[in-house]
Amino acid sequence: MRVLLLGGTTEARRLAGLVAGEFTVVTSLAGRTTDPLLPAGEVRIGGFGGVDGLAGYLRDERIDVVVDATHPFAATMSGHAFDACAALGVPLLILRRPGWTAGAGDExxxxxxxxxxxxxxxxxxxxxxxxxxxxxxxxxxxxxxxxxxxxxxxxxxxxxxxxxxxxxxxxxxxxxxxxxxxxxxxxxxxxxxxxxxxxxxxxxxxxxxxxxxxxNRPPAPPATTVSTADAAVSWLRARGR
CATH class of the missing domain: 3.40.50.720 (NAD(P)-binding Rossmann-like Domain)
Known part of the structure; x- marks a missing residue:
């Protein structure tokens, strides 16, 4: 199974490491830092050129599933991923760590x-x-x-x-x-x-x-969402079967 992992987060790097060798994973990084922390497996750096460019990449590379593990504020990329996957019928999973909740003593x-x-x-x-x-x-x-x-x-x-x-x-x-x-x-x-x-x-x-x-975070697209890399692994394995 070929997986496009939209990365740049700690969760994305952990997920890439967990499934290395089990699936063919390509991690895509935005390229906004000159010395990014690289995950296991294949890495591509740079944008796709909007929804159409991403859809073309998914077709050309025969991507089976997409995992959006970008930063919670990367709203544009998340929106493009949702639209491109919807257009092609490619399954999409969003991996987002939970947001913060104020506790006692917080202002x-x-x-x-x-x-x-x-x-x-x-x-x-x-x-x-x-x-x-x-x-x-x-x-x-x-x-x-x-x-x-x-x-x-x-x-x-x-x-x-x-x-x-x-x-x-x-x-x-x-x-x-x-x-x-x-x-x-x-x-x-x-x-x-x-x-x-x-x-x-x-x-x-x-x-x-x-x-x-x-x-506050921008709203995420209405796709299946998990909060941990382990849960994303379970989802990928279910798809792989």
Whole structure:
């Protein structure tokens, strides 16, 4: 069985490792980082050219099933995968880790989008730990009353906030390290996306009493969805039989 795995997440890499040798798996990466963490098996890097390009790839490569294990905020790619699979009758599975739920001691303010986060932010704080990715920095560029610590894997480019310090780093991070970072920079608000998974910065923010501005996930396509790589393996094996 030939599987196209739309990857770029920890879950995608784990799934590729679990089924290596059992199925023919091609992991597709968007190519937004210059040194991505590569999974087991065959890898392709770059876009497909929209729905039609992806459908053409599925036909040309005789793909039997698609697993969408992209980032929960990769809404465009997920939409293209759903439309291309629907057009060709190719089975699609979505692998998404669960989102976060606020607990005792958390002060979370949920918003629907990054633009709404930029509008809401000045009411919550002035020294901002911004962990929403380098591509959204321009949305915060007009907030001259705020100072930003922005963390990303790749250096940002384009329009950026006037008062900005960039920290180039890649996780996983520890609670101790995040607590020290927030304290050292006198952070009074954390801005992040509801990506899910273990997250040390949320624990550190709770312990330090720092409010969190949380951007909600976009809705996922109406396809079969699982939350773990193990569940995705079971689904693939059922299809393979």
């Amino acid at each position: 979370w303010h949920r918003v629907a989008s990054l633009p709404e986060a930029a509008q809401t932010l000045p009411r919550l704080g002035r020294r901002v730990f911004l962990t929403t990715g380098r591509q959204g920095l321009a949305l915060f560029a007009g907030l001259d009353g705020c100072w930003f610590l922005a963390r990303s894997v790749e250096p940002p480019a384009g329009v950026m906030p006037r008062h900005l310090e960039v920290l180039l780093d890649r996780g996983p991070f520890t609670v101790e390290g995040e607590r020290e970072l927030i304290t050292r920079h006198r952070i009074d608000v954390l801005v992040t996306k509801d990506s899910g998974g273990a997250d040390a910065k949320l624990v550190a923010a709770r312990e330090l009493g720092v409010p969190v501005l949380m951007v």
